[in-house]
Amino acid sequence: MEENNANVGAIAGAPPKKHNKFVQFFVDRGLRIKGWFVDKYTAIKDFFYVFTKAGRAEKKARMAEGPQLSRGERFRRGLKTQSGWLFVLPALLLMAVFTFYPIIAAFINSFKQGYSDMTGKFNGWGVDNFVRVLNGDTGTGGASFVQCLVNTLLLTFISVPLSTLLALLIAVALNSIKRIQKAYQTILFLPYLTNALAMGAVFATFFKIIGTSSNTETVGLVNIVLGWFGVKPIDWVGLTSPHWQLGSLSIPWAKYIVAIIYEVWSGLPFKILILFSAMQSINKQYYDAAKVDGASRWTTLWKITAPMIMPQISYLLVTGIMGGMKQYSAIIGLFGDTMGQDYDMGTMVGYLYNYIELGQTGYAFAGSLILFIIIMIITFFNNKITKKRTTYR
Amino acid sequence: MSDLLLSSGAGGWVVALMVILVIAGIIASIILIVKLFRMVRESKMPAAKVGVWDLSAGDSGFDAEREKRMERVRHITKNVLVYLFLTICAVLAFLPFYWMIISSVKTETEFRESVPTFFPHTFQWKNYWMIFHQTTSTARGGATFQQILINTLVVGLLSTLLGLVVIVITAYAFARMDFKGKNALFGLMLATMMIPGELFTISNYITVSQLQMKNSYTVLILPFLVSVYYIYLLRNNFMQIPNSLYQAAKVDGLSDMGYLLKVMIPLTAPTLISITLLRFIGTWNSYIWPRLVNTAPWQMITNWVTGGFVDRLQPTSPWGTDWTLYGGIYGNSMSLDTLKMAAVCMVSLPLLILFIFCRRYIMRGVSKSGTKG
């Protein structure tokens, strides 16, 4: 919110000189970035004001103005006004141990070179861990960072828009019917409750080929259905799963399809629910007005429904992408502990656990920090985009 | 097309039915659309006006009549398409559950038939007996299904209830009380939501090890008691309660705690119930942390599922001594998919039952989280 105000201020402060569209684009970006820094600077200055000479003087003056209280009274009052701390104390203690400390530890440990979690020994400080993680030069035969990053990004940026679009279609359809709406809604919500590991295993049976190359027992449900249309059986999840090789990077497209189908299936319920309840809460008067104006159904959808639920759509995209960046257990459920063949379906989070299991916590710490930075960057862009979008409202 | 139906085997009638339904739907839609166009042409109205909603626009009674009929046809067409689409989606959403349930009672031989059956020839309920009488490969002395279930329930209940207490008092403090550094602290807590939880895992593992908390329920409960997201959700909920109520309560001599217990909690009960349910579901589904910190007798139900289930020789059983499901043709080392599906059912069905009874609260809780963020 602050950020937004700062932007507005920055833009308003500069005289609106007209540029052509191309130049204006960069001017806008520049002003916005500048605004962001100015804002942060102001905040920091404000915070440290009390520590400056002027600030201290002001505080003293304020103290002198107020009624003079005895020390005991002041203590009692202080205790009373600060009793909120007592309420947050349990949460604070727990978070100090299990949240704040680990963050600090992760930052520190990721800069320890050759860190051994077993002995706590390390060779010295530096960015060696990061370099090795990014180069894929860990020498442990574990997952490759670039592969994991590409997998995660591809899977997320394909499956999230896809499932959001599908959810939108279903929500519109749900919204337009009257009878047995609840029943459809309930059935469509069911996948939300499932366990990624359990349902991943079920999906794997749809795609799995059982048997040997010379004596196949079953090629799995999906291959059989595809077989009706003359498609030869594909080894979707097994070792001979087809893939494209781009240098050292492999794109196991068949496994991608399986993972995307699962992600869409498991992501739909939440998205349908959000979009549907958003649609339900749109004031019926808008639709009546549209009807009077003679707007077609399509127009109504695009001119009324879509803008009204835009905040929800952008929310779903943001949370979907965040969730997608952290996917892990579905991959384990579908492709087993090694995340495909030689981790070719590894994800970012999978990478971390892989290196924890290999006892290379230095790399795991470094990887988790890189993941954090990537998520921050995505969040930053998400915020920029969604802010623009929601202004349509 | 007849080949298609025949190839799906005797049990393929469900597929056949689905296919027939879909085809019938498509045919019906085509007929309706054709009819619609014919009517449009008959009415000799400019096609552009078809989309007009206003029915009173017709200047003669005859036209209005025609319009009305067209409207109805269009309505039916639309409805058929919409229902068709929703049915297909619902079938696809439910298919994995159906597959899971029928696979869990199939025999392994039937499961591996080159053309899968959509309804089991024989129901083998012994699959369930087998998985209940199998300890996980890692376990001896207690990691049977019963033990795992008790673990999951105890941890689920304790962590939900204790967590709720912590969440409520923290949310209350943030919503209603004033203390120095409140906003800074709240901001700090919210900021941690941006950080992937995996970052914590490694250090937390070392912490609990050094505190010697491994192999206990504590270690499964304590690190997850605080949920910043739910605190945030509940705080917003608390803040929606008008301030005048608080003033009134103060006048009546209620303390902060009394106000919280007697006014706020009852008012926000639906949200609290939703949080309780969602937290319980979350605990039920936890997998990574229990696997990392605890050995089998202390693990949770999802850990049990991934153990892999084999046709193990049972020294005693209702069907005689030294009994196996398949007389050893799958050996005692091959993980069988049907048994795995039975185990998956045991994990998934309780959640589905919970959902049937608490559908409203669960869906409300999930949708509520959508309006904020």
Next chain:
Amino acid sequence: MKKFLTVALACCIAVTGCVAFAACGSGTDYDHTIVFYSSQGDALANETDTAIANFEEKYPGWTVEHTQPGGYDDVLSKVRSDLTAGLQPDLAYCYADHVAQYLESGTVVNMNKYLVSEQSYSYTAGEEQGTVDRIGFTEEEVAQFIPGYFEEGKASMYTVPEAANLPADALITLPFVKSTELLYYNPKALETLEVDVPETWDELWDICAKAKAEWPNCTPLGYDSEANWFITMAQQMGFNYTSPTEGNHFLFNNPGAIEWLTSISGFDDNYYAKQYITTQQIYGSYTSALFIKGPEAGGLVFCIGSSGGASNQSGGDLFTTGVAPIPGVYRDADNDGTEELHAECISQGPSLVMLSGGNGATNPSEKEIMTFQFVKELLAVEFQAKFAMASGYNPMREDVYENAYYAEFLTGKDPDTHASLNATKKVVAAAANTAKKLTDRYFTSPAFVGSTTARAQMTSVVQYVLLGQKTAERALTDAVKACGGNPAAQQ
């Protein structure tokens, strides 16, 4: 009301605190409890219970806590993570590869000081005291240890880091039970094909061709462990795998390896392309599950698997499983003009490693001595005989074979009832008999930090090449890189 507020809050914090610490003190007295990690299944763990009972009876006040974290790899990852937190077990199942990783922690115990120690020792047990008459084994007993197995545990077999604090002649592990790989075959199928049990790989491939012609649906050979196959062939054919030399560990990218891999590959007209082969990873389970189906039903004719898994290889009513040594190659290794058979087979199976100072015990040296007493129970003749019978593993000492009980088992009779063994037990006995004769063919590969990685990479290499996804050259180059070696420096 304010009081109520304070009390309620205090309660909350107290409850949280109580839960936090209630379960911590699980009450185990780790000063007198020996923690033992193994990967034994239920049946074998029941056998181990007798050793535990013996120990606890001899030394009242002392108990053994036997935990099974899972398979070998699970034991490894558990011990490693426990070492991080100082919760290491006192005794654990291990492979040489694993110990190479534990050494860094400096907690691995040099068992030399106890092995033949004649001293007696008085120990505490709660309030009371007791005496260990003799800490170590007698010289005669140690002489009975099968040398091939015993040598594996010497520090000279490892690349010992400085942190380990161990002398060069230290005894790091003791063998517990051992296994090797054996060729299980289907005698009925061989009869139908009118062939003998193959002695060399060439003979085996010929039989595969015949089997494939007879039963087009069958897969003639199943080899359970891809990595073992590569390592064994390196030994038999004389190409390099790894070396213990620091800085030059990974030698497996060489022409000999490429030639062999290509011959079994899925490319062109090689053996996998002809559908002769399947492996555990490719099939998705131990290939014994295929073997016991018989070739007529699309199963195997030959299955190469661990002697420890013999109980899974019984053909039941279909056929009586035959057991033979794995095939070898004829080559002239010593340049004397005559070719001799090289049919080396890998020696594997669990060893025991002792770790000190776990679980905050206040009496580490006393615990080491008592843990060694438990090791003695595990290596006692009677127990070794029983355990070997139950598992199909080979005992680690010669005199077990002289044990009347075990000897009768090896002849195919139940030592309790003197009746003929059932089909499954017969295979176990046959496997034990065969493996017993192979001790001079055993070899082990060097263990160092990174040897686990090399092994895992070999699994991938064999898989990639069999499935025709990578050429042998490419797969090996990639593997060297994954191990952290320099691909350019090889060849």
